[in-house]
Amino acid sequence: MHCITTIFLVAGSCSLARAQVADTAKTLKKVTIKALKKQNSFTTATPVQSLNHETLQNISAGSVADAARYFSGVLIKDYGGVGGLKTISVRSLGASHTGIIYDGIPVSDVQTGQIDLSRFSSTFVETLSLHQASIQHSLLPARIYASASALAITTNTFNPVAQKQSWQAGIKAGSFGLWQPFAGIYQPLKKNWILSCNAEAIFSKGDYPFYINNGNFSEKTNRNNSAVQTFQAEANAVKQFKDSSTLQTKIAGYVSERGLPGAVIFFNNRSAQQLWNRDVFVQSRYTKTITTTTALLLSAKYSHTYTRYTDPDFLNNQGGLDNRYKQDELYLSIAANHQLGKDFIVSAAADIAPAWLSANTSGFVKPFRFSNWNNIALNYVQGGWQVNGSLLYTHVSDKTDTGTAAAAKNKFTPTLAVSWKPRAGSPFMLRAFYKVVFRMPTFNDLYYNFIGNSLLKPEYAKQYNAGATYSQHFNTAIKQFSISADAYYNTVKDKIIAVPNQNLFVWTMLNLGTVHIKGLDITTELNGTIFTKLDWFCRIAYTWQQALDVTDPSSPSYKNNIPYTPNNAGSGLVSFSFNNWGAGYNMLFSGTRYTLGENNPYNQLDGWGTQDIFISRALNTQHFKVKIKGALNNISNQHFDVIRYYPMPGRSWSISILLNNS
């Protein structure tokens, strides 16, 4: 029971897991477990969407940012190219309200409050999932409850069912000078140890062609200063003890150097800005079932990030800007849950995270932040009902070397989620949730020289969601059909919005005040087998959304859409596999949106749509398997900007060869 609970960390509640195991007790192949995961993501009390490893490879997602665009309710702010900054905003709440979870432990950046998703390659990702409100599992660190939504990245480092060694190695080559070699090994050892490591490098010139359009004037040119070189590696050790408790430890490093091409400025094409990142972190999780009804989870992480930004054109008579930042964070968490009677699970968690930031800029205040999260949750399952309630207490206090630090904050924020099935085994389910979250102003918001404002208030968000899901098994042609529709209403108070300023790395904060967001997310997944051997899978997602600024009735932006929130957006993907062949098609589209709060035709940005296709062939030799894949991205060569004046690539191709053991 415990092992299965660990696998379904991001799937359903305990009782649902038990029901599914009974249905599919015949075979325990890897494939079956994956199918169960997909089923569960449509029957959770709060909306969950997930993409598995195979789908991530099929959609040619370079990083998890490219993959996350396929989720409904998601806006990825993409600044172009392989090395361009990519941040996720879910249901228009902004990147700071989305928690990024890497193998069960939150990723943090107290300086900017946003995680650049371009650094998470999808090569070794087993599952990428998006959870609204919270992850439906009773044993979680408290910090995860603090986000309005969570993007969980789960790697292939721990699979208790896989008992033999496996390795993979490959290389991907593509347009604009892309070379991406990677390799990984998974080695179970004696005494229930599993060691795994993986490494990947990315080289890209990024000099894709684009058009500068200024009225009637149009010029075709190439993106320059866009080269990227990154190297990342990870080593994991997992030990299962005799009492079936598990200890997973990971050490990971990431090094990158990239040119920042900047916004397109008419009559001034030059950019010499560069960005270096050197990150290392070590994280560990220990899970133990103390009794049959009580479980414990201990988590710890230490991360050190170094960022260097240079702009030799900055006119400060000192050879330009050369800003270096060091961020250190320690994270400790203890969580426990306990089964009370048949229907209740109660859980509690406490986390602390001290964080330090230092910089070489003169007059930097060297802020320190101590964060503490404490959560209690109650999970009730009875008949067709499931009720989850939780209360989070957050304490954040800052200290600075000089100047004024922000005042300490203590807040209680609740969550309530309810789901109902008319009868056991029914394909229908209704669900609703209510959640309050807040996010602290970041170090940049508060303390950045001259721009920071230590009086900034935290940003509050209230989320309401009501939805229905239908998930049913049919015949072989359509093995599974699932659809979910969720209507939501979010209100944001004291919203702190970031707008790209003179350079990509430094932001200007605008306090928007109050925003009302209405939306509808529809997601559907189908799969099946036709003509005996042709397996197919299809996924479609659509979001209708309206995020309006309701701060000041006398302002020209009153009841206008806030910047960069399209009313319509969606994605679709379909893939086939037949014997050793695979092929597929995927597409993304976004409706028109506005670059500024005043929605006039001058600030309107055209919608866009991209389509990709791929074809792959697997070959099995005696000793290993080879898979060759070719993909053509943006086949219609649509030129577009996600963020105005940061052009995206047109048509591009990629070829990859992957070897793994049989």
Place this chain on the structure above:
Amino acid sequence: MKKNAGFLLVVTLLIVCSCKKNDSPAPVVPVVTTGVYVLSEGLFNSNNTTLTYYNFATSTATTDFFASSNGSGLGDTGNDMIIYGGKMYIVMNQSSYLEVADATTAKNIKKIDLKTATAAARQPRYAVAYKNKVLVSSYDGTVAVIDTAALTIDKFITVGANPEQMVVSGSKLYVANSGGLQPVPDSTVSVIDLSTFTEIQKIKVPLGPGSMTADDAGNIYVACIGNYTTVPPRLVKISTASNTIIKTADTAVGKMRFYNGKLYATGGYLGSSKVRALNTTDFTAASSNFVTDGTAIKLPYGITVDDLTGDVYVTDAKDYISSGEVFCFDKTGKKKFSFSVSPGLNPNTVALIRK
């Protein structure tokens, strides 16, 4: 499967329909007679600098006048504009060039690049005219001397760090060296001899000089912003006869213009949100608000005075991210008219044109 194909078709149609903006009809370009041009700088790195023409006779504002005349826009962050000798000179800060256009049609005559040999932007800021030259200050610490006939750059004069506004007094040019991008702001005003076009002296002033104006008695006024923390803003009066400070006051001024014995001043980033008319002798104001009829200006940004009529033009940047507005007041502080420069953001310069 059939269902899926149908859905995909619908979605594809949606893409096609939602992607194209409606093509608007070609704009009608009015004939320029007497009125004002307003330069709206837009936002950093948004390529949305616009030029508005307001016609006094018809009381209509034609926004994006430059783009209508030329078929393409000015570019990024227009910081200053002067009308001189039948031409208009627009200083484009981020696009880093000087736009030279016909004053009555706004049709482009020449674009003078203000970049270094390695194509790095000099980032020009302000322009002034003197005889047959137009002088442009750039953030790389230079003043470019441009011949108005040949429209080429004669030379670059090296001044202090990050120069901002300039004024001509007599036969000398005074340049405020703000040092705005330095770790510590600058505190000098460069004096340039306009017969030799060389810097002859630096006058020490309070920290962060930026805006300047000259009176008709051989004095210049410099607004110094300080360092935003420990050093407060100050206003100084310099006698050009001795090139020394003869009056200092602790007051914050954003932009200012001298007219008829008064300094019309906005408060700027750190100062009063009202426009004041200050005495040139003691820097006091008759009232805290020059506007006498209760007209509210949300964020006074630029200011200019019509020398012929004494009308005071004040631009309103609102909240920096919404369309701006321009107000015209008579010399008693009563509003004569106002107009929006929408979709232009942050109008900073008003220049009069008379045919």
